[in-house]
Amino acid sequence: MEYDFIIIGGGIAGLSVGGRLATSGSVCVLEAEDVIGYHASGRSAAMFLENYGNNIVVELNKASAQYHKTGGYLSDRGLMSLARQQDKEAFYNELDGLGLDQISVDEALQLLPIINKKKVKYTSFLKEAPELDTDKILQDFAKNIRQNQGVIKTEAKAKKIERNAKLWQVITDVGAFEAKVLINAAGPWVDNIAAMAEVTPLNFTPMRRSIARVPAPNSDTGNFPMAHGAGDRWYAKPDAGAWLISPCEEEPMPPHDAYADDMVLAEGIDRYNEMVDHKITRMQTNWAGLRTFAPDRALVIGFDKSVENFFWFAGQGGYGFQTAPAASQLASELILNKSVSFSTNLLKGLSPNRFC
Numbered sequence: 001m002e003y004d005f006i007i008i009g010g011g012i013a014g015l016s017v018g019g020r021l022a023t024s025g026s027v028c029v030l031e032a033e034d035v036i037g038y039h040a041s042g043r044s045a046a047m048f049l050e051n052y053g054n055n056i057v058v059e060l061n062k063a064s065a066q067y068h069k070t071g072g073y074l075s076d077r078g079l080m081s082l083a084r085q086q087d088k089e090a091f092y093n094e095l096d097g098l099g100l101d102q103i104s105v106d107e108a109l110q111l112l113p114i115i116n117k118k119k120v121k122y123t124s125f126l127k128e129a130p131e132l133d134t135d136k137i138l139q140d141f142a143k144n145i146r147q148n149q150g151v152i153k154t155e156a157k158a159k160k161i162e163r164n165a166k167l168w169q170v171i172t173d174v175g176a177f178e179a180k181v182l183i184n185a186a187g188p189w190v191d192n193i194a195a196m197a198e199v200t201p202l203n204f205t206p207m208r209r210s211i212a213r214v215p216a217p218n219s220d221t222g223n224f225p226m227a228h229g230a231g232d233r234w235y236a237k238p239d240a241g242a243w244l245i246s247p248c249e250e251e252p253m254p255p256h257d258a259y260a261d262d263m264v265l266a267e268g269i270d271r272y273n274e275m276v277d278h279k280i281t282r283m284q285t286n287w288a289g290l291r292t293f294a295p296d297r298a299l300v301i302g303f304d305k306s307v308e309n310f311f312w313f314a315g316q317g318g319y320g321f322q323t324a325p326a327a328s329q330l331a332s333e334l335i336l337n338k339s340v341s342f343s344t345n346l347l348k349g350l351s352p353n354r355f356c
Protein backbone atom coordinates (compact mmCIF):
# COMPACT_ATOMS: atom_id res chain seq x y z
CA MET A 1 0.00 0.00 0.00
CA GLU A 2 1.49 3.39 -0.95
CA TYR A 3 1.13 6.58 1.12
CA ASP A 4 2.69 10.03 1.10
CA PHE A 5 3.99 9.67 4.65
CA ILE A 6 4.82 6.66 6.80
CA ILE A 7 5.29 7.47 10.49
CA ILE A 8 6.89 4.87 12.75
CA GLY A 9 5.58 5.23 16.32
CA GLY A 10 2.07 5.73 17.68
CA GLY A 11 2.98 7.83 20.72
CA ILE A 12 2.36 11.55 21.04
CA ALA A 13 5.27 12.29 18.67
CA GLY A 14 4.03 10.16 15.78
CA LEU A 15 0.35 10.98 16.25
CA SER A 16 0.87 14.73 16.56
CA VAL A 17 2.93 15.00 13.37
CA GLY A 18 0.48 12.62 11.65
CA GLY A 19 -2.43 14.79 12.76
CA ARG A 20 -0.75 17.84 11.25
CA LEU A 21 0.13 16.15 7.94
CA ALA A 22 -3.16 14.36 7.37
CA THR A 23 -4.84 17.31 5.66
CA SER A 24 -1.98 17.58 3.14
CA GLY A 25 -1.38 13.98 2.11
CA SER A 26 -2.02 10.34 2.93
CA VAL A 27 -0.66 9.29 6.34
CA CYS A 28 0.08 5.82 7.64
CA VAL A 29 1.17 5.47 11.29
CA LEU A 30 2.77 2.13 12.16
CA GLU A 31 2.62 1.22 15.87
CA ALA A 32 4.19 -1.97 17.21
CA GLU A 33 1.82 -2.36 20.19
CA ASP A 34 -1.88 -3.21 20.05
CA VAL A 35 -2.91 0.28 21.25
CA ILE A 36 -1.64 3.81 20.67
CA GLY A 37 0.14 5.62 23.52
CA TYR A 38 1.26 2.39 25.17
CA HIS A 39 4.81 3.46 26.14
CA ALA A 40 6.00 6.86 27.53
CA SER A 41 2.92 8.59 26.13
CA GLY A 42 0.64 6.56 28.39
CA ARG A 43 2.80 7.00 31.50
CA SER A 44 3.48 10.72 31.91
CA ALA A 45 2.85 13.09 34.80
CA ALA A 46 0.75 15.27 32.48
CA MET A 47 2.11 18.68 33.48
CA PHE A 48 2.70 21.79 31.40
CA LEU A 49 5.68 23.68 32.84
CA GLU A 50 6.45 26.49 30.43
CA ASN A 51 10.01 27.12 31.70
CA TYR A 52 11.00 23.46 32.00
CA GLY A 53 13.88 22.37 29.75
CA ASN A 54 16.75 24.12 27.98
CA ASN A 55 16.26 27.32 25.92
CA ILE A 56 15.26 25.44 22.79
CA VAL A 57 12.69 23.35 24.65
CA VAL A 58 11.33 26.43 26.43
CA GLU A 59 10.81 28.16 23.06
CA LEU A 60 8.75 25.13 21.93
CA ASN A 61 6.82 25.11 25.23
CA LYS A 62 5.92 28.78 24.87
CA ALA A 63 4.91 28.33 21.23
CA SER A 64 2.62 25.46 22.30
CA ALA A 65 0.77 27.32 25.06
CA GLN A 66 -2.00 28.81 22.93
CA TYR A 67 -2.88 25.45 21.33
CA HIS A 68 -3.18 23.81 24.76
CA LYS A 69 -5.29 26.72 26.02
CA THR A 70 -7.71 26.98 23.12
CA GLY A 71 -8.02 23.20 22.80
CA GLY A 72 -9.28 22.98 26.39
CA TYR A 73 -6.42 20.68 27.39
CA LEU A 74 -5.39 22.60 30.54
CA SER A 75 -6.69 22.56 34.10
CA ASP A 76 -5.38 24.35 37.20
CA ARG A 77 -2.76 22.62 39.30
CA GLY A 78 0.20 24.85 40.36
CA LEU A 79 3.74 23.84 41.25
CA MET A 80 5.33 24.13 44.70
CA SER A 81 8.99 23.58 45.47
CA LEU A 82 10.07 22.46 48.94
CA ALA A 83 13.64 22.55 50.22
CA ARG A 84 15.53 21.54 53.31
CA GLN A 85 18.37 23.71 54.59
CA GLN A 86 20.92 21.67 52.61
CA ASP A 87 18.89 22.05 49.37
CA LYS A 88 19.21 25.85 49.45
CA GLU A 89 21.40 26.20 46.33
CA ALA A 90 19.25 23.88 44.20
CA PHE A 91 16.14 25.68 45.48
CA TYR A 92 17.35 29.11 44.30
CA ASN A 93 18.60 27.75 40.96
CA GLU A 94 15.21 26.20 40.26
CA LEU A 95 13.40 29.30 41.49
CA ASP A 96 14.99 31.31 38.68
CA GLY A 97 14.91 28.52 36.10
CA LEU A 98 11.27 27.57 36.51
CA GLY A 99 9.99 31.07 37.36
CA LEU A 100 8.71 30.21 40.85
CA ASP A 101 8.02 32.89 43.49
CA GLN A 102 9.43 32.36 46.96
CA ILE A 103 6.74 32.24 49.67
CA SER A 104 6.98 31.61 53.41
CA VAL A 105 6.57 28.09 54.74
CA ASP A 106 3.38 29.24 56.50
CA GLU A 107 1.96 30.52 53.20
CA ALA A 108 2.93 27.23 51.55
CA LEU A 109 1.12 25.32 54.28
CA GLN A 110 -2.13 27.05 53.29
CA LEU A 111 -1.84 25.45 49.85
CA LEU A 112 -0.24 22.16 50.88
CA PRO A 113 -1.14 21.38 54.51
CA ILE A 114 1.09 18.27 54.67
CA ILE A 115 4.43 20.10 54.72
CA ASN A 116 6.73 19.03 57.57
CA LYS A 117 7.74 22.39 59.09
CA LYS A 118 10.59 20.83 61.02
CA LYS A 119 12.41 19.86 57.83
CA VAL A 120 11.21 22.26 55.13
CA LYS A 121 12.97 25.64 55.30
CA TYR A 122 12.34 27.17 51.85
CA THR A 123 9.19 27.10 49.75
CA SER A 124 8.14 28.63 46.44
CA PHE A 125 5.08 28.50 44.24
CA LEU A 126 4.07 28.94 40.60
CA LYS A 127 0.35 29.26 39.99
CA GLU A 128 0.67 29.06 36.19
CA ALA A 129 1.62 25.38 36.12
CA PRO A 130 -1.41 23.61 34.66
CA GLU A 131 -2.11 19.95 34.17
CA LEU A 132 -2.55 18.56 30.65
CA ASP A 133 -5.31 16.25 29.46
CA THR A 134 -2.80 13.99 27.73
CA ASP A 135 -5.33 11.40 26.63
CA LYS A 136 -7.45 14.04 24.91
CA ILE A 137 -4.38 15.55 23.20
CA LEU A 138 -3.36 12.12 21.89
CA GLN A 139 -6.86 11.08 20.82
CA ASP A 140 -7.56 14.42 19.11
CA PHE A 141 -4.45 14.10 16.95
CA ALA A 142 -5.39 10.47 16.18
CA LYS A 143 -8.92 11.59 15.27
CA ASN A 144 -7.49 14.14 12.88
CA ILE A 145 -5.53 11.41 11.10
CA ARG A 146 -8.55 9.12 10.76
CA GLN A 147 -10.97 11.91 9.75
CA ASN A 148 -8.66 12.73 6.85
CA GLN A 149 -8.50 9.14 5.57
CA GLY A 150 -5.18 8.46 7.28
CA VAL A 151 -4.61 5.06 8.88
CA ILE A 152 -3.16 4.02 12.22
CA LYS A 153 -2.00 0.41 12.08
CA THR A 154 -1.45 -1.20 15.49
CA GLU A 155 0.44 -4.48 15.95
CA ALA A 156 2.48 -3.25 12.99
CA LYS A 157 6.06 -3.39 14.18
CA ALA A 158 8.53 -2.17 11.55
CA LYS A 159 10.87 -5.13 11.10
CA LYS A 160 12.71 -4.23 7.94
CA ILE A 161 13.15 -0.94 6.09
CA GLU A 162 14.29 -0.68 2.49
CA ARG A 163 14.61 2.12 0.02
CA ASN A 164 14.42 2.05 -3.77
CA ALA A 165 14.98 5.00 -6.08
CA LYS A 166 11.74 6.72 -5.10
CA LEU A 167 10.14 5.12 -2.06
CA TRP A 168 10.73 3.81 1.42
CA GLN A 169 9.31 0.37 2.08
CA VAL A 170 8.56 -0.75 5.65
CA ILE A 171 7.91 -4.44 6.24
CA THR A 172 5.69 -5.47 9.17
CA ASP A 173 3.78 -8.65 10.12
CA VAL A 174 0.60 -7.03 8.79
CA GLY A 175 2.01 -6.13 5.41
CA ALA A 176 4.44 -3.90 3.55
CA PHE A 177 3.90 -0.14 3.42
CA GLU A 178 5.49 2.35 1.04
CA ALA A 179 5.88 6.11 1.08
CA LYS A 180 8.08 8.85 -0.27
CA VAL A 181 8.81 10.21 3.22
CA LEU A 182 9.64 8.14 6.27
CA ILE A 183 9.16 9.83 9.66
CA ASN A 184 11.01 8.32 12.59
CA ALA A 185 8.95 8.97 15.74
CA ALA A 186 9.70 5.73 17.58
CA GLY A 187 10.54 7.30 20.98
CA PRO A 188 13.24 5.21 22.72
CA TRP A 189 13.65 3.10 19.54
CA VAL A 190 14.52 5.97 17.15
CA ASP A 191 18.18 4.96 16.82
CA ASN A 192 17.14 1.35 16.10
CA ILE A 193 14.80 2.56 13.34
CA ALA A 194 17.61 4.69 11.90
CA ALA A 195 19.99 1.72 11.88
CA MET A 196 17.32 -0.41 10.16
CA ALA A 197 17.04 2.26 7.46
CA GLU A 198 20.84 2.50 7.14
CA VAL A 199 20.82 6.02 8.58
CA THR A 200 23.51 6.92 11.12
CA PRO A 201 22.01 6.85 14.65
CA LEU A 202 22.28 10.06 16.71
CA ASN A 203 23.02 8.57 20.14
CA PHE A 204 19.74 9.04 21.96
CA THR A 205 19.55 7.88 25.56
CA PRO A 206 16.30 6.46 26.93
CA MET A 207 16.11 7.13 30.67
CA ARG A 208 13.69 5.46 33.05
CA ARG A 209 11.43 7.50 35.32
CA SER A 210 9.13 5.72 37.78
CA ILE A 211 5.90 6.66 39.52
CA ALA A 212 4.13 5.11 42.52
CA ARG A 213 0.39 5.54 43.04
CA VAL A 214 -0.52 5.57 46.74
CA PRO A 215 -3.58 6.56 48.80
CA ALA A 216 -3.84 10.37 49.06
CA PRO A 217 -2.68 12.09 52.29
CA ASN A 218 -6.30 12.97 53.13
CA SER A 219 -9.69 13.15 51.49
CA ASP A 220 -9.33 16.72 50.29
CA THR A 221 -6.24 16.71 48.10
CA GLY A 222 -7.84 17.39 44.70
CA ASN A 223 -6.78 21.05 44.78
CA PHE A 224 -3.29 20.47 46.17
CA PRO A 225 -0.51 21.67 43.86
CA MET A 226 2.15 19.42 42.42
CA ALA A 227 4.97 19.38 44.99
CA HIS A 228 8.59 19.04 44.07
CA GLY A 229 11.61 18.33 46.27
CA ALA A 230 14.24 20.92 45.25
CA GLY A 231 17.15 19.36 43.37
CA ASP A 232 14.83 16.89 41.63
CA ARG A 233 14.77 14.63 44.69
CA TRP A 234 11.09 13.67 44.18
CA TYR A 235 7.76 15.05 43.02
CA ALA A 236 4.21 14.29 44.05
CA LYS A 237 0.76 15.26 42.82
CA PRO A 238 -2.92 14.40 43.14
CA ASP A 239 -4.31 11.82 40.73
CA ALA A 240 -8.05 11.15 40.62
CA GLY A 241 -8.51 10.68 44.37
CA ALA A 242 -5.10 9.07 44.84
CA TRP A 243 -1.56 10.46 44.98
CA LEU A 244 1.45 10.01 42.68
CA ILE A 245 5.04 10.08 43.89
CA SER A 246 8.05 9.94 41.58
CA PRO A 247 11.65 9.48 42.71
CA CYS A 248 12.64 11.62 39.69
CA GLU A 249 15.30 9.15 38.59
CA GLU A 250 17.04 9.38 35.23
CA GLU A 251 18.39 5.88 34.76
CA PRO A 252 19.85 5.29 31.26
CA MET A 253 18.76 1.98 29.74
CA PRO A 254 18.14 0.31 26.38
CA PRO A 255 14.68 0.67 24.82
CA HIS A 256 12.19 -1.79 26.34
CA ASP A 257 8.78 -1.95 28.04
CA ALA A 258 9.93 -0.12 31.19
CA TYR A 259 8.85 -1.05 34.70
CA ALA A 260 9.58 0.58 38.06
CA ASP A 261 12.47 -0.54 40.25
CA ASP A 262 11.14 -1.25 43.78
CA MET A 263 14.30 -0.01 45.50
CA VAL A 264 14.38 3.25 43.51
CA LEU A 265 10.71 3.84 44.35
CA ALA A 266 11.28 3.09 48.05
CA GLU A 267 14.23 5.50 48.22
CA GLY A 268 12.25 8.23 46.46
CA ILE A 269 9.27 7.76 48.78
CA ASP A 270 11.69 7.99 51.70
CA ARG A 271 13.04 11.34 50.46
CA TYR A 272 9.43 12.57 50.03
CA ASN A 273 8.39 11.28 53.46
CA GLU A 274 11.09 13.24 55.22
CA MET A 275 9.55 16.52 54.03
CA VAL A 276 5.82 15.90 54.52
CA ASP A 277 3.37 14.51 57.05
CA HIS A 278 1.94 11.69 54.97
CA LYS A 279 2.00 8.17 56.28
CA ILE A 280 2.14 5.76 53.34
CA THR A 281 0.86 2.33 54.29
CA ARG A 282 0.57 0.69 50.88
CA MET A 283 1.19 1.19 47.19
CA GLN A 284 -1.82 0.86 44.87
CA THR A 285 0.23 0.48 41.72
CA ASN A 286 3.38 1.72 40.04
CA TRP A 287 4.83 2.15 36.58
CA ALA A 288 7.78 3.58 34.69
CA GLY A 289 8.39 5.08 31.29
CA LEU A 290 11.42 5.94 29.21
CA ARG A 291 12.12 9.63 28.63
CA THR A 292 14.40 9.74 25.60
CA PHE A 293 17.01 12.47 25.28
CA ALA A 294 19.40 13.62 22.54
CA PRO A 295 22.93 14.39 23.81
CA ASP A 296 22.06 18.10 24.34
CA ARG A 297 18.53 17.37 25.67
CA ALA A 298 16.70 19.33 22.95
CA LEU A 299 14.29 17.61 20.55
CA VAL A 300 15.50 16.53 17.12
CA ILE A 301 13.29 17.73 14.27
CA GLY A 302 14.36 17.69 10.65
CA PHE A 303 15.44 15.73 7.58
CA ASP A 304 18.61 13.68 7.86
CA LYS A 305 21.27 15.34 5.72
CA SER A 306 22.80 12.12 4.35
CA VAL A 307 19.75 10.04 3.46
CA GLU A 308 16.94 11.48 1.39
CA ASN A 309 13.41 11.80 2.81
CA PHE A 310 14.26 10.36 6.21
CA PHE A 311 12.78 12.70 8.86
CA TRP A 312 13.73 12.69 12.54
CA PHE A 313 11.03 13.55 15.10
CA ALA A 314 12.72 12.43 18.27
CA GLY A 315 14.21 13.18 21.68
CA GLN A 316 10.95 14.36 23.30
CA GLY A 317 12.53 13.74 26.72
CA GLY A 318 10.34 14.87 29.60
CA TYR A 319 8.47 17.38 27.44
CA GLY A 320 6.74 15.34 24.71
CA PHE A 321 3.21 16.49 25.52
CA GLN A 322 3.87 20.08 26.40
CA THR A 323 5.94 20.66 23.24
CA ALA A 324 3.73 18.58 20.91
CA PRO A 325 1.69 21.41 19.34
CA ALA A 326 4.66 23.54 18.23
CA ALA A 327 7.00 20.62 17.55
CA SER A 328 4.46 18.90 15.28
CA GLN A 329 3.63 22.17 13.52
CA LEU A 330 7.30 22.80 12.77
CA ALA A 331 7.81 19.19 11.66
CA SER A 332 4.91 19.36 9.24
CA GLU A 333 6.09 22.70 7.82
CA LEU A 334 9.54 21.22 7.17
CA ILE A 335 8.17 18.00 5.68
CA LEU A 336 5.77 19.89 3.41
CA ASN A 337 8.53 22.36 2.46
CA LYS A 338 6.36 25.28 3.61
CA SER A 339 7.67 28.55 4.99
CA VAL A 340 8.47 28.00 8.63
CA SER A 341 6.78 29.98 11.43
CA PHE A 342 9.67 29.59 13.90
CA SER A 343 13.02 31.33 14.49
CA THR A 344 16.20 30.28 12.66
CA ASN A 345 17.81 29.79 16.07
CA LEU A 346 15.12 27.28 16.99
CA LEU A 347 15.51 25.43 13.69
CA LYS A 348 19.26 25.16 14.21
CA GLY A 349 18.84 24.01 17.80
CA LEU A 350 16.48 21.23 16.71
CA SER A 351 18.22 20.13 13.51
CA PRO A 352 19.54 16.55 13.36
CA ASN A 353 22.57 17.99 11.59
CA ARG A 354 23.71 19.90 14.70
CA PHE A 355 25.55 16.76 15.85
CA CYS A 356 27.63 16.35 12.66
Ligand SMILES: Cc1cc2nc3c(=O)[nH]c(=O)nc-3n(C[C@H](O)[C@H](O)[C@H](O)COP(=O)(O)OP(=O)(O)OC[C@H]3O[C@@H](n4cnc5c(N)ncnc54)[C@H](O)[C@@H]3O)c2cc1C
Binds near residue numbers: 011013030033189322
Ligand atom coordinates in the same frame (compact mmCIF):
# COMPACT_ATOMS: atom_id res chain seq x y z
C1 LIG B 1 7.13 9.31 34.34
C2 LIG B 1 7.07 10.29 33.19
C3 LIG B 1 6.56 11.57 33.40
C4 LIG B 1 6.45 12.46 32.33
N1 LIG B 1 5.84 13.67 32.54
C5 LIG B 1 5.65 14.52 31.50
C6 LIG B 1 4.95 15.73 31.68
O1 LIG B 1 4.50 16.05 32.79
N2 LIG B 1 4.77 16.55 30.59
C7 LIG B 1 5.27 16.22 29.34
O2 LIG B 1 5.08 16.98 28.40
N3 LIG B 1 5.92 15.06 29.16
C8 LIG B 1 6.14 14.20 30.20
N4 LIG B 1 6.80 13.04 30.01
C9 LIG B 1 7.44 12.79 28.71
C10 LIG B 1 6.48 12.30 27.65
O3 LIG B 1 5.67 11.27 28.18
C11 LIG B 1 7.33 11.81 26.47
O4 LIG B 1 8.18 12.84 26.03
C12 LIG B 1 6.47 11.39 25.29
O5 LIG B 1 5.45 10.51 25.69
C13 LIG B 1 7.34 10.73 24.23
O6 LIG B 1 6.49 10.39 23.16
P1 LIG B 1 6.99 9.54 21.93
O7 LIG B 1 5.85 9.39 21.02
O8 LIG B 1 8.26 10.13 21.43
O9 LIG B 1 7.44 8.13 22.56
P2 LIG B 1 6.56 6.86 22.98
O10 LIG B 1 5.32 7.26 23.69
O11 LIG B 1 7.48 5.93 23.68
O12 LIG B 1 6.11 6.25 21.59
C14 LIG B 1 7.01 5.63 20.70
C15 LIG B 1 6.22 4.53 20.03
O13 LIG B 1 7.00 3.97 18.97
C16 LIG B 1 6.62 2.62 18.87
N5 LIG B 1 7.65 1.86 18.15
C17 LIG B 1 8.93 1.66 18.51
N6 LIG B 1 9.58 0.87 17.61
C18 LIG B 1 8.65 0.58 16.66
C19 LIG B 1 8.70 -0.22 15.47
N7 LIG B 1 9.80 -0.87 15.09
N8 LIG B 1 7.57 -0.29 14.71
C20 LIG B 1 6.43 0.36 15.09
N9 LIG B 1 6.35 1.09 16.22
C21 LIG B 1 7.43 1.22 16.99
C22 LIG B 1 6.51 2.17 20.32
O14 LIG B 1 5.74 0.99 20.46
C23 LIG B 1 5.87 3.39 20.97
O15 LIG B 1 4.47 3.28 21.10
C24 LIG B 1 6.92 12.11 31.04
C25 LIG B 1 7.43 10.83 30.83
C26 LIG B 1 7.50 9.91 31.89
C27 LIG B 1 8.02 8.53 31.63
